[in-house]
Amino acid sequence: MDNILLTKQQTQVVIIGAGPSGAIAAALLQQKNIDVVVIEKSLFPRFSIGESLLPACMEIIKKANLLDVVDKASFQLKNGALFHKAGRFSEFDFSNKFTEGGSTTYQVQRGKFDKILADEVQKQGAEIRYQHKLIDINFDYKVLLSIINEAGKEYQIEADFVLDASGSARVLPRLLDLEEPSSFIPRKSIFTHVKDNILNDGHFDRDKILIAIHPDDHEVWYWLIPFSNGTCSVGVVAKESFLVNYSSDNKLALQQLINEEGELNRLLKNANYTNEIGEALGYSAKAQKLCDEKFALLGNAGEFLDPVFSSGVTIAMKSAELAADTLIRKFSGETVNWRDDYEKPLMVGVDAFRCCVEGWYSGAFQDVILYPNPSKKIKEMICSILAGYAWDGKNPFVIAPSRHLNNVFELCKS
Numbered sequence: 327m328d329n330i331l332l333t334k335q336q337t338q339v340v341i342i343g344a345g346p347s348g349a350i351a352a353a354l355l356q357q358k359n360i361d362v363v364v365i366e367k368s369l370f371p372r373f374s375i376g377e378s379l380l381p382a383c384m385e386i387i388k389k390a391n392l393l394d395v396v397d398k399a400s401f402q403l404k405n406g407a408l409f410h411k412a413g414r415f416s417e418f419d420f421s422n423k424f425t426e427g428g429s430t431t432y433q434v435q436r437g438k439f440d441k442i443l444a445d446e447v448q449k450q451g452a453e454i455r456y457q458h459k460l461i462d463i464n465f466d467y468k469v470l471l472s473i474i475n476e477a478g479k480e481y482q483i484e485a486d487f488v489l490d491a492s493g494s495a496r497v498l499p500r501l502l503d504l505e506e507p508s509s510f511i512p513r514k515s516i517f518t519h520v521k522d523n524i525l526n527d528g529h530f531d532r533d534k535i536l537i538a539i540h541p542d543d544h545e546v547w548y549w550l551i552p553f554s555n556g557t558c559s560v561g562v563v564a565k566e567s568f569l570v571n572y573s574s575d576n577k578l579a580l581q582q583l584i585n586e587e588g589e590l591n592r593l594l595k596n597a598n599y600t601n602e603i604g605e606a607l608g609y610s611a612k613a614q615k616l617c618d619e620k621f622a623l624l625g626n627a628g629e630f631l632d633p634v635f636s637s638g639v640t641i642a643m644k645s646a647e648l649a650a651d652t653l654i655r656k657f658s659g660e661t662v663n664w665r666d667d668y669e670k671p672l673m674v675g676v677d678a679f680r681c682c683v684e685g686w687y688s689g690a691f692q693d694v695i696l697y698p699n700p701s702k703k704i705k706e707m708i709c710s711i712l713a714g715y716a717w718d719g720k721n722p723f724v725i726a727p728s729r730h731l732n733n734v735f736e737l738c739k740s
């Protein structure tokens with residue numbers, strides 16, 4: 327094995343990272359007999375945050391022939407989202423959406439979910455090299471990737487194209503100096519998995535994510551994502567300047583903050599906090615461009631907005647689908663234009679989510695979401711975006727998100 331690895335190798339496409347974007351891209355390329363090698367620095371399962379999926383990503387999972395294994399994994403069903411602020415609730419049931427398409431998905435422990443996808447992709451014939459880390463890249467001739475294997479030895483692979491699916495490691499933006507500051511200010515998230523002990527008394531719907539807003543600061547919000555095994559993912563997002571008023575011990579800070587939010591305090595009063603507490607800081611990220619003649623950035627390696635609408639995995643999978651479609655056309659001899667065929671279509675949905683996130687932190691979109699008597703049609707259109715159908719060219723909130731959201735913000739003010 328080592329001898330093989332020490333020699334230069336060749337393939338059509340190298341994918342850096344076997345998370346959701348890497349796995350979907352590998353499956354779609356493999357289906358078309360395009361030669362793919364996936365380089366993954368960890369050993370799966372490994373922890374990852376980002377557990378609440380959106381219905382729109384199920385169509386991509388299906389297209390990649392990965393739906394059966396996901397359906398069989400006994401993950402918690404998800405059919406909507408519940409929002410709460412200071413006693414006001416607003417429910418979005420994904421079946422009441424403007425866009426056609428599936429209205430359910432899952433709430434998944436990402437370690438297990440990512441491994442299920444990656445294992446199936448391997449079964450379908452794509453090669454995944456675990457504990458292999460990309461350390462350098464050269465585009466002088468084709469694409470020459472320098473990699474360190476699990477034994478610490480360096481080797482090289484030559485490819486026609488590279489897909490960077492390295493998530494927040496953002497390998498290519500860093501190596502190629504493509505980093506650009508995100509327009510979102512840095513925020514911190516503290517999170518864990520709890521044994522929730524939530525009473526099954528009909529007052530809590532495990533099929534929905536709960537998003538709660540701090541009663542005193544609308545920029546501070548929480549998620550509660552129930553899993554099928556009696557545990558929940560719970561986390562809070564706030565500016566660091568807000569968190570300095572809380573314990574420097576993340577577990578104590580998280581519990582203090584949960585106690586301040588009426589609904590979470592009620593639901594989690596018997597919860598056991600036995601698992602590690604995680605944190606993520608300044609996670610919003612952007613690149614100057616998402617593609618060139620020999621590379622494309624997928625998922626978080628390209629742009630990550632914010633966790634609030636659970637859009638990360640869906641955008642990651644959509645980017646993989648668009649990049650794979652473009653590569654399939656390229657390898658079949660068609661002329662492709664990466665900016666027109668990949669970056670621009672991807673940005674349609676990213677920009678729709680971007681406007682929602684901006685409105686969330688200004689508070690205006692929270693007022694829309696919590697509005698007591700919304701127009702049925704407008705709620706359905708917003709519900710479509712919350713369900714991940716952010717690329718539906720028939721939805722006015724996708725075509726011109728800023729204009730339509732601003733109109734609705736004004737309506738909800740008056």
Ligand SMILES: Cc1cc2nc3c(=O)[nH]c(=O)nc-3n(C[C@H](O)[C@H](O)[C@H](O)COP(=O)(O)OP(=O)(O)OC[C@H]3O[C@@H](n4cnc5c(N)ncnc54)[C@H](O)[C@@H]3O)c2cc1C
Nearest residue numbers: 343345346347367376378460492493495625626633638639
């Ligand atoms: C606090 C928080 C909460 C979130 N909640 C949600 C949510 O509820 N729902 C949702 O959809 N999204 C959520 N997200 C976003 C979600 O985590 C990401 O959008 C998603 O995981 C991106 O997938 P990906 O395939 O781009 O990257 P990843 O899933 O991060 O996978 C990248 C892979 O690349 C590998 N890698 C990295 N560097 C190298 C290297 N040099 N060589 C080889 N391999 C490498 C890594 O080991 C990893 O396995 C959240 C994010 C944050 C910060």
